[in-house]
Amino acid sequence: MHPIFISGRIMFFRTIATALLSVFLFAGCASTGLMADSSSSIGSKTTPNLVDAGVVLLPVTDRALFTSTGVSLFVNDESGKQHALIGNMFGLPIPSNEGKGMKYYGAFNLPAGNYTFVSWRLIKTEGGPSEAPKEAMGFQVRKGEVVYLGNFNAIRPLAIGQFRDTFEADRLKFKEIFSWLKDKEIKNQSMKSAWWPLPDGKIPN
Secondary structure: OOHHHHHHHHHHHHHHHHHHHHHHHHHHHHHHOOOOEOOOEOOOOOOOOOOOEEEEEEEEEEEOOOOOOOEEEEEEOOOOOEEEEEEOOOOEEOOHHHOOEEEEEEEEEEEOEEEEEEEEEEOOOOOOOOOOOOOOOEEEEOOOOEEEOOEEEEEHHHOEEEEEOOHHHHHHHHHHHOHHHOOOOEEEOOOOOOOEEOOOOOOOO
8 A cells, every 4th residue: 555545544544533532522521510711720920810800829739649630629609600720730749758649739810709619520531520518618809819728638549628728838839839929918718628529539537
């Protein structure tokens, strides 16, 4: 068979495979809620909107024996619109004495108002989104302010998560990563929560 013909067939099948993968990923996002508004994520050198909005800082520790890909947490605003706070940027390995995994430092620009956590999920394809937390968890965003919501500690093998207040250490790391934070006050509004399982989660005794 002529080499040009073989090359053409390979390119054709690659194109088909890419198209099918795109459709699959879009369907997966739509079915798990990942199509929620996630445009609020702020880059390390991006100046956030603090004129008519505020910033929330949400670090995520994704503990995993294998590749750690991050966690999505979903919140509803007062109108019922859902926002996805996705922890898969600026990941750093967690200290070796704390196990394996990554810690993600997420900063999100949100309009002023009251928000409520409604679910979370692992970004990797296994499992689905959690049910709403048993105890309501809410926070407030004020114009011009930066608030810390606590470190969401997700234990991938057990499919459970929990907010923990590690404000002092996280505050310093955020200021190191995000240059626009250096001269900003960060208010501690850390969530207090019980274990929050995914559908197949196993809560420790």
